[in-house]
Amino acid sequence: MNNQRQWFVVYTKANCEKKFADQVNKLQSNCEAFLPVIQQSKQWSDRVKVIDTPLFKSYVFVFIDGNEFQQLKRFSGFVSYVKFNNLPAIINQNEIEKIKQFVLNGNIVDVLANRLVKGMHIEITSGSLKGYRGKLVERRNKKFVAVEVEGLEQSMLLTLPVELLKPVQED
16 A cells, blocks of 8 residues: 555445544544535425435545555545455546545435346346346346346346346347
């Protein structure tokens, strides 16, 4: 880990993003936490309230150097650094600026956790049904997907983590 400041992504405990970001911003060094938030209307039984909610649930961007990298692991709410190929993901400064600009302009309504949408052709990437292909007919929530069985004009409802699906090009 070098001592040049870079943007990393921290995965936090659920609903601890603000608390974690505050802890990082209170450090005496020049590190920075960026928590993009959007305003959403929430309906309670007696009123509607507009609240700030994190744009990316459980994610906080941190601008830190190698010395602070280990220090943040001790903070309340810290779970892990987001990794790709077993290395901490480094976010380009330009990407951070783009996110800041989008949030500032108020153009973001919601973030989709993945790109699977109704009508898309998918393939199961892991498990006993690995390699199975079909068409995504319905998404009930984050876990349930209905996949059309080709040729039978039937659908079977599979309970799968959405992470086990990937979009594929139609044959």
